[in-house]
Amino acid sequence: MSxxxxxxxxxxxxxxxxxxxKADMAEYSPVRGCMxxxxxxxxxxxxMQAVLDKMFKDTGHSNAYFPLLIPKSFFSKEASxxxxxxxxxxxxxxxxxxxxxxxxxxxDEEAKLEExxxxxxTSETIIWNTYKGWIQSYRDLPILVNQWANVMRWEMRxxxxxxxxxxxxxxxxxxHATAEEAVAETEQxxxxxxxxxxxxxxxxxxxxxxxxxxxxxxxxDTYCIEALMQDGKALQAGTSxxxxxxxxxxxxxxxxxxxxxLDYVWATSWGVSTRLxxxxxxxxxxxxxxxxxxxxxxxxxxxxxxxKHDKExxxxxAYVKGLSAELKGKGISVKFDxxxxxxxxxxxxxxELKGVPVRVAIGSRDMQNGTVELxxxxxxxxxxxxxxxxxxxxxxxxxxxxxxxxxxxxxxxEENTVEVDTYDExxxxxxxxxxxxSAHWDGTPETEQRIKEETKATIRCIPLNNPQQEGKxxxxxxxxxxxxLFARAY
Amino acid sequence: MSxxxxxxxxxxxxxxxxxxxKADMAEYSPVRGCMxxxxxxxxxxxxMQAVLDKMFKDTGHSNAYFPLLIPKSFFSKEASxxxxxxxxxxxxxxxxxxxxxxxxxxxDEEAKLEExxxxxxTSETIIWNTYKGWIQSYRDLPILVNQWANVMRWEMRxxxxxxxxxxxxxxxxxxHATAEEAVAETEQxxxxxxxxxxxxxxxxxxxxxxxxxxxxxxxxDTYCIEALMQDGKALQAGTSxxxxxxxxxxxxxxxxxxxxxLDYVWATSWGVSTRLxxxxxxxxxxxxxxxxxxxxxxxxxxxxxxxKHDKExxxxxAYVKGLSAELKGKGISVKFDxxxxxxxxxxxxxxELKGVPVRVAIGSRDMQNGTVELxxxxxxxxxxxxxxxxxxxxxxxxxxxxxxxxxxxxxxxEENTVEVDTYDExxxxxxxxxxxxSAHWDGTPETEQRIKEETKATIRCIPLNNPQQEGKxxxxxxxxxxxxLFARAY
Numbered sequence: 001m002s003x004x005x006x007x008x009x010x011x012x013x014x015x016x017x018x019x020x021x022k023a024d025m026a027e028y029s030p031v032r033g034c035m036x037x038x039x040x041x042x043x044x045x046x047x048m049q050a051v052l053d054k055m056f057k058d059t060g061h062s063n064a065y066f067p068l069l070i071p072k073s074f075f076s077k078e079a080s081x082x083x084x085x086x087x088x089x090x091x092x093x094x095x096x097x098x099x100x101x102x103x104x105x106x107x108d109e110e111a112k113l114e115e116x117x118x119x120x121x122t123s124e125t126i127i128w129n130t131y132k133g134w135i136q137s138y139r140d141l142p143i144l145v146n147q148w149a150n151v152m153r154w155e156m157r158x159x160x161x162x163x164x165x166x167x168x169x170x171x172x173x174x175x176h177a178t179a180e181e182a183v184a185e186t187e188q189x190x191x192x193x194x195x196x197x198x199x200x201x202x203x204x205x206x207x208x209x210x211x212x213x214x215x216x217x218x219x220x221d222t223y224c225i226e227a228l229m230q231d232g233k234a235l236q237a238g239t240s241x242x243x244x245x246x247x248x249x250x251x252x253x254x255x256x257x258x259x260x261x262l263d264y265v266w267a268t269s270w271g272v273s274t275r276l277x278x279x280x281x282x283x284x285x286x287x288x289x290x291x292x293x294x295x296x297x298x299x300x301x302x303x304x305x306x307x308k309h310d311k312e313x314x315x316x317x318a319y320v321k322g323l324s325a326e327l328k329g330k331g332i333s334v335k336f337d338x339x340x341x342x343x344x345x346x347x348x349x350x351x352e353l354k355g356v357p358v359r360v361a362i363g364s365r366d367m368q369n370g371t372v373e374l375x376x377x378x379x380x381x382x383x384x385x386x387x388x389x390x391x392x393x394x395x396x397x398x399x400x401x402x403x404x405x406x407x408x409x410x411x412x413x414e415e416n417t418v419e420v421d422t423y424d425e426x427x428x429x430x431x432x433x434x435x436x437x438s439a440h441w442d443g444t445p446e447t448e449q450r451i452k453e454e455t456k457a458t459i460r461c462i463p464l465n466n467p468q469q470e471g472k473x474x475x476x477x478x479x480x481x482x483x484x485l486f487a488r489a490y
Numbered sequence: 491m492s493x494x495x496x497x498x499x500x501x502x503x504x505x506x507x508x509x510x511x512k513a514d515m516a517e518y519s520p521v522r523g524c525m526x527x528x529x530x531x532x533x534x535x536x537x538m539q540a541v542l543d544k545m546f547k548d549t550g551h552s553n554a555y556f557p558l559l560i561p562k563s564f565f566s567k568e569a570s571x572x573x574x575x576x577x578x579x580x581x582x583x584x585x586x587x588x589x590x591x592x593x594x595x596x597x598d599e600e601a602k603l604e605e606x607x608x609x610x611x612t613s614e615t616i617i618w619n620t621y622k623g624w625i626q627s628y629r630d631l632p633i634l635v636n637q638w639a640n641v642m643r644w645e646m647r648x649x650x651x652x653x654x655x656x657x658x659x660x661x662x663x664x665x666h667a668t669a670e671e672a673v674a675e676t677e678q679x680x681x682x683x684x685x686x687x688x689x690x691x692x693x694x695x696x697x698x699x700x701x702x703x704x705x706x707x708x709x710x711d712t713y714c715i716e717a718l719m720q721d722g723k724a725l726q727a728g729t730s731x732x733x734x735x736x737x738x739x740x741x742x743x744x745x746x747x748x749x750x751x752l753d754y755v756w757a758t759s760w761g762v763s764t765r766l767x768x769x770x771x772x773x774x775x776x777x778x779x780x781x782x783x784x785x786x787x788x789x790x791x792x793x794x795x796x797x798k799h800d801k802e803x804x805x806x807x808a809y810v811k812g813l814s815a816e817l818k819g820k821g822i823s824v825k826f827d828x829x830x831x832x833x834x835x836x837x838x839x840x841x842e843l844k845g846v847p848v849r850v851a852i853g854s855r856d857m858q859n860g861t862v863e864l865x866x867x868x869x870x871x872x873x874x875x876x877x878x879x880x881x882x883x884x885x886x887x888x889x890x891x892x893x894x895x896x897x898x899x900x901x902x903x904e905e906n907t908v909e910v911d912t913y914d915e916x917x918x919x920x921x922x923x924x925x926x927x928s929a930h931w932d933g934t935p936e937t938e939q940r941i942k943e944e945t946k947a948t949i950r951c952i953p954l955n956n957p958q959q960e961g962k963x964x965x966x967x968x969x970x971x972x973x974x975l976f977a978r979a980y
Contacts, residue, residue: 027623029557029616031607036620039552039635046553062529063536067519068558068609068640068656069580072587076595087586090559091597092609094581095644097562105566107581107606116597117521119558119582119609126519130526133517139831145529150558150640154585166558341629 005353007287012231016282020160023290023353025277033158033165037274040354041161043298044277045168049148051200051296052170052272055192061144061172066126068150069117074125078250081124084217088154090119090165119152124218124269127173128247135175135265137256142185143175161278162235162490169273175265177257179244182266183221186242189270190223193238201276202293202406203227203283204413205237206436206485208461213445216269220244226460226485228413229282232434234460234487237279240270278490283409284378290355291378293405294398301327301394302356303336304347306363313338316362319387323360326391332398352377357401358394378405419483423474426486430455436487440480442473451475457486495843497777502721506772510650513780513843515767523648523655527764530844533788534767535658539638541690541786542660542762545682551634551662556616558640559607564615568740571614574707578644580609580655609642614708614759617663618737625665625755627746632675633665651768652725652980659763665755667747669734672756673711676732679760680713683728691766692783692896693717693773694903695727696926696975698951703935706759710734716950716975718903719772722924724950724977727769730760768980773899774868780845781868783895784888791817791884792846793826794837796853803828806852809877813850816881822888842867847891848884868895909973913964916976920945926977930970932963941965947976 005022008015020026025041028034037045053063069092075082096111120126127145134140152166172189176182190207197203205225215222219241227237245264248254254262284291294300303323305316317338324334335356337347344361351359361373372390375382378401385393416435420426426437441447441459451474452458462484471480495512498505510516515531518524527535543553559582565572586601610616617635624630642656662679666672680697687693695715705712709731717727738744738754745755774781784790793813795806807828814824825846827837834851841849851863862880865872868891875883906925910916916927931937931949941964942948952974961970 027620030561030619031557031559031616034557034559036557037555039554042554043552045555062533064529064532065527065535065658067521067524067526068642069521069524071520072595072597075587082595087588089585089587090582090607091584091587092580093583093597094606096578097565097581097608098577105562105572107562107583117580118587129520130517152558168555 005287005289008230008285015287017160019281019285019289023355025281025290026160028160031165033155035160035164035166037168040298041277044280044292044296045274047296047298048196048200048276049170052192052196053148055196056146056170056172059144059188059192061146061174064145064147065149066123066130066147068120070120070123070126072116072118074129075118077125078218078246080246081218081250088156089121090152090154092117092119120149121151121153122269122271123147123149123151123171124173124243124247124267125251128251128253128267131175131265132251132253135253135255138177138258141175141177141255141265142181144172144185145174146170146172159278159490161274161281163275167274169271171269171271174268175248175253176268177255177266179266182244182268183242186221186223186240186268186270189268190225190238190240193240193270193272194225196272197225197227197237197276198406200293200295201280201283202295202402202409203237203279204406204410206461206463208463208466208485210239210461211445211448211459211484213448214459216241218243218246220246223464224461226487227279227283228409228416228436228487229279229490230412231282232416232487234436234489235275235279235282236460236489237276238270238272241268243267243269282490284405285355288349288380289353291405292355292357294357294402297355297357298333299335299351299354299356300332300398301334301358301360302347302351303334303360303362304344304351305336305338306344306361308364312364312367315364315367319362319367323387323390327394330391330395332391332395348375352380358397360390360394376401378408420474421471426457426474427455430457430488434488436460436485438483439474439486440471440482441484442476442478442480447473447475451486455488457488460485460487460489495777495779498720498775505777506768507650509771509775509779513845515771515780516650518650521655523645525650525654525656527658530788531767534770534782534786535764537786537788538686538690538766539660542682542686543638545686546636546660546662549634549678549682551636551664554635554637555639556613556620556637558610560610560613560616562606562608564619565608567615568708568736570736571708571740578646579611580642580644582607582609610639611641611643612759612761613637613639613641613661614663614733614737615741618741618743618757621665621755622741622743625743625745628667628748631665631667631745631755632671634662634675635664636660636662649768649980651764651771653765657764659761661759661761664758665738665743666758667745667756669756672734672758673732676711676713676730676758676760679758680715680728680730683730683760683762684715686762687715687717687727687766688896690783690785691770691773692785692892692899693727693769694896694900696951696953698953698956698975700729700951701935701938701949701974703938704949706731708733708736710736713954714951716977717769717773718899718906718926718977719769719980720902721772722906722977724926724979725765725769725772726950726979727766728760728762731758733757733759774895775845778839778870779843781895782845782847784847784892787845787847788823789825789841789844789846790822790888791824791848791850792837792841793824793850793852794834794841795826795828796834796851798854802854802857805854805857809852809857813877813880817884820881820885822881822885838865842870848887850880850884866891868898911961911964916947916964917945920947920978924978926950926975928973929964929976930961930972931974932966932968932970937963937965941976945978947978950975950977950979
């Protein structure tokens with residue numbers, strides 16, 4: 001098969017790259033580290049957006065839009081924010097091109113900006129600068145705003161969907177009258193992300209908090225959801241930050257409380273990105289191609305006719321018309337692929353590559369017998385089933401596939417989450433059987449850093465509701481009160 | 491009333507600016523010429539997006555995403571394109587910031603790009619560079635792709651929604667095997683835009699073609715829809731371009747036809763932007779605030795309780811609960827404003843400002859009488875109606891308002907479209923009673939240019955299906971075969 005891809009056991013990284021390209025998800029652009037999201041990949045993003053956007057609105061948020069460009073000076077205002085962010089950014093310095101004497105296009109040096117503008121790597125600064133004008137009193141709070149946007153971070157090593165210089169995301173930015181309310185918002189949005197990951201992406205996640213080392217630049221607390229990919233590496237799938245009063249102080253955003261006393265406003269921010277598409281691919285797919293959870297698959301059911309003569313095709317087509325209508329009535333997306341330029345075997349491989357959850361094949365004998373051949377993508381099993389009641393059967397099958405994909409990923413994670421009590425075992429496991437390692441840590445940034453340098457493993461999170469347990473740090477042997485979750489990560 | 495705005499008859503331009511700010515639609519940002527679209531304004535854009543996106547998909551298009559940044563050299567490839575576009579653009583020259591010895595953030599001069607990158611002013615170049623890889627044979631055609639994105643043109647004189655440096659839009663980019671098919675696509679998308687403008691924005695538009703002077707840079711033919719604002723100035727509300735083979739030639743995009751012969755691919759592009767929000771405001775609103783067509787209003791019905799005691803409020807609330815449910819069941823968006831911090835009169839003014847099409851006020855006497863007071867925003871008339879059958883009454887009223895807003899704008903345009911046969915009359919009308927002027931023109935770019943310089947009026951379009959009629963050019967007296975539509979424009 002010309003569209004074959006390398007086995008993921010042979011070279012996981014190469015497998016991912018080939019899959020992204022051959023399944024028509026995305027490709028690299030001529031601009032370093034930026035990708036082109038092709039229609040098939042983008043349609044998955046649109047489905048994700050629709051679900052998340054509804055979840056945000058159901059929890060009281062509205063969308064807005066803030067400028068792409070941020071004055072350079074804004075980044076200096078919040079000290080820890082600039083440390084974490086302001087390094088690798090795209091900088092706009094001029095606003096005009098012109099033709100030179102040779103007719104070539106050059107930058108017009110006379111059109112130099114007084115202050116350079118930065119393409120947003122994230123929007124806390126421009127948004128808090130704006131909120132200053134929106135907030136005077138407690139009556140103006142809370143502000144619950146989200147933005148769907150492109151952002152840019154000039155990454156040195158890029159990988160499609162997982163780490164690109166430009167990416168698409170949503171960033172929620174909320175303002176509150178009290179710390180408690182802001183923390184509750186931070187936790188609520190973490191739950192929204194976890195719900196989305198588990199029930200739509202079919203991706204089991206660990207909810208947790210980052211260590212101070214791994215916190216978002218400017219946050220007092222960063223919550224995250226962490227997922228395990230099939231190569232045993234972890235992937236941070238979403239973050240929700242409690243920003244305290246840091247940005248309010250940096251941009252002087254105060255409000256009068258009910259007693260008329262002025263105080264700084266409390267903030268949160270939270271985001272997920274097109275990285276989730278990378279997570280989706282890496283968590284479920286196999287050597288035949290994508291495995292998409294039915295709830296996010298652009299095409300849920302493909303129907304392939306198998307025929308020799310046009311008359312047979314017409315016969316099949318008449319039946320498919322009714323079946324399609326019935327499926328669509330149930331909200332199921334269907335494609336009938338009656339192209340006469342490709343053979344059924346080619347089509348089967350193509351839809352396996354693209355991860356269509358259910359394939360229906362119908363030949364002349366099926367028409368005589370009142371049956372179809374039903375193939376499910378996740379297990380690659382086939383069965384012959386009756387045409388009678390088929391739509392209901394498919395509907396149930398899609399639910400079963402969704403559940404099964406989640407269960408498989410969950411088992412994989414359970415099998416690859418191990419408690420470890422010595423540093424030797426820790427290092428051995430990372431190389432031999434990578435996954436989540438639950439281990440004691442003495443709680444110091446120094447130890448965390450040394451482990452990272454020596455093993456490339458980082459503390460992915462301190463799980464929420466983590467059991468308290470006495471133990472000894474795997475590196476220093478110092479006392480520890482709880483295990484934390486280590487892994488090598490994307 | 492503290493939120494009052496200037497009368498549009500007194501200062502139309504100032505009226506527009508105040509309305510945008512006070513109705514919470516948008517505000518200027520600290521970045522020159524860029525706006526912040528506030529939640530209320532953005533929710534109108536979201537409604538527009540949802541309707542248009544469905545129209546695009548119903549006509550076979552898919553969404554995709556291409557990079558924000560375009561290599562400078564790409565703009566040199568299509569000669570007429572660069573003439574029209576490459577001047578006022580935001581230019582990225584560096585990719586890193588650093589702290590200098592004083593702890594200030596500065597651009598890292600060592601991180602200078604080899605080739606400057608331009609923030610897309612439009613995406614023909616990067617997209618046709620990509621299509622080269624997607625198209626080999628006629629089987630790969632047509633490509634029907636749309637992108638929702640932000641773009642940037644460094645405008646010198648900006649105005650919120652109408653002309654901002656950064657704006658949001660959609661840009662369709664299609665590739666075809668024949669000129670006929672590309673022209674048909676161009677015309678189809680013009681019809682989609684006209685349908686949207688008339689049936690959703692309630693904005694009557696003239697479909698037409700641009701003169702060569704006014705064509706998009708790189709197009710063989712530019713179709714447009716033109717609308718008339720309440721100050722008698724025209725506004726281009728959408729364009730659809732037949733690009734011929736210009737971009738295919740510039741980026742060497744060929745395909746093998748059925749006979750195996752190579753030919754360049756035919757192209758179209760088409761777009762509408764957040765400018766449509768400006769059109770919406772300018773076409774319908776009045777001195778009390780926005781007048782929104784119900785089909786695009788974020789809140790279609792607001793319910794305001796009028797009460798002295800909490801017990802009365804509870805009584806009203808119980809009734810409103812049922813009414814709201816009934817309205818929502820009909821797909822109508824409802825807001826019940828039971829804030830106790832504002833008086834009814836304040837609320838009435840606020841929702842008039844925000845253009846909510848229907849207001850329901852309910853007092854204790856209404857509750858006794860089984861009535862409510864119903865006010866419509868477009869005519870500002872009130873009536874007392876029975877609670878019985880109210881939801882159906884409101885549903886019909888919303889349709890009537892939609893129709894009425896369109897009819898009013900249509901009458902306005904008819905009254906302000908005049909046939910003129912002399913240049914003196916032409917100039918007098920432009921100053922005294924601006925609007926569309928239908929006049930003969932000798933068909934030369936020179937005459938068009940002179941009229942533009944002398945009067946600031948431009949040829950908005952040559953209407954489709956324009957009657958052929960002998961006449962004399964208003965400026966030169968030379969023979970003309972048809973009237974064209976002139977106006978001063980935004």
